[in-house]
Amino acid sequence: MLENSQQLSNRYNEHGYFVLRNYFDEAQIASLRKVILKFHELWKDDNRRFYREEAFNSSLITGSEYLPDEDRTQLFDFISSKKVMDVVDAVIPQNPAFMNTQLFFNPVNPEQKDFWHRDCQYDYDIEDQMRVIQETQVLHLRVPLFDELGMEIIPGTHKRWDNEEEYNVRQEENGKVSNDPISGGINIPLAAGDLLVFSADMIHRGLYGLDRLAWDILIFDSAADYIDYIDDDCLPSLSMLNKIADPRLFINTMQLKSTACA
Template sequence: MTGYKEQGYLYLENFFSEFEIVRIEKNLDKFHQKWMEENASYYEKGLLNSHSLTSGNYLNEEDKTALFQFITQDKLQAIIKTVFSETPIFLNTQLFFDPKNGEQKNYWHRDIQYTGMSVEEQKVAIGNQNVVHFRIPMRKESGIELIPKTHREWDLPEEFEVRNSLNGAVPSDDLKRGKVIGLNRGDVLVFSANMIHRGIYGQNRFSLDVLFCDNIPQMRNFIDRNNYPSKEILENLDNTELFGL
């Protein structure tokens, strides 16, 4: 697990057992079905992910408890300790699926480009602010394409143009340094949200992302406490320091 700090990602095959995946899969399916019913118009317009599985009323307390127990389990905590130099805090959950339109193009991006920061501010922030995705596929999928080391290094000129649709480039253009990592059920891909990456659509993908971030004021501003466990759920969890406790 030593490669993350240099490369910006870790790929761990067969990390979760079938039992562990099945335990949360039914809750993910339940959330997704209800989300699709209420957000059909957004799905029609091209949306390809949902978020905040642990807030709202799509899941009951028992469902949320199972999901939080999965998130806080010791084997995930072991990875977290290798990725973060200090204890991070839980940020959110997301589900990723295919867009309705099979011809919809994917797009290179850094998550930080959607925060409202200027380019110069982004260049500084990737050196001292960390958000990390733990991607856990429920089925075999084409995975993620990423550019190693860009969690700490800025774009090459071509990459910046593609990511920002400059000089005739578009975000779906191929990039020379891209590395595709296909995923299977039970795998986990840990990657920095700071790095240049894009999802690869197809194969009816259905993946859970669990996000953690540095426990610093700049990051805490993005946390919705409605996504955090209730007092009753906390009593059934390990590693509650992930919620700033």
């Protein structure tokens, strides 16, 4: 049974993350793994040079480019399942919306190292990063498909700015590089069936190694301005939507996009 939603909310608000062990059963993960691996193999074939030289993740897994509607519907059903929605509602109780999905894997290039970052650093300058982490944030729900080394995170950094050590490593200043160790880091190994929930804007890094293949579901608060980040193709069609038991995440996103275009 899921622990009290208020407890999950409190843990997230204080630390910026929580992990639920053995949250999904073997059958759920096996079914999900089959679809995700189909996407991954097709994506790799289509992006051979990028995959070989620098890739460590892909996105738009729910899109139509690589998966047929039957497989896409299976992913949408998982995202909108009671187990997932119970967690989403605990952290974002008011109008949560679907943004995207991403798939994280080990880079082929041995020169690539796992690196500390905040997701917001790729869209904002330093001043705006400081502002963004005090506002509405994006939520990652990480579903590991195989046992893996997991994540390393700095608790509480979803709501506070970097200290000197964190800043120098993340920004690669004063002789530091982004894969240097940070003293406040906590390792979170993950197994297939676990669910890791964390803030996209906290300081974190995925740890390369083992058979890493982690599927992330990205959710945001409808009050935030993230509509430009959403690709229509990763959303369900109306016929798919009618078959989803709890389509709130997708409906909220579609309504936001409709309002933005009006």
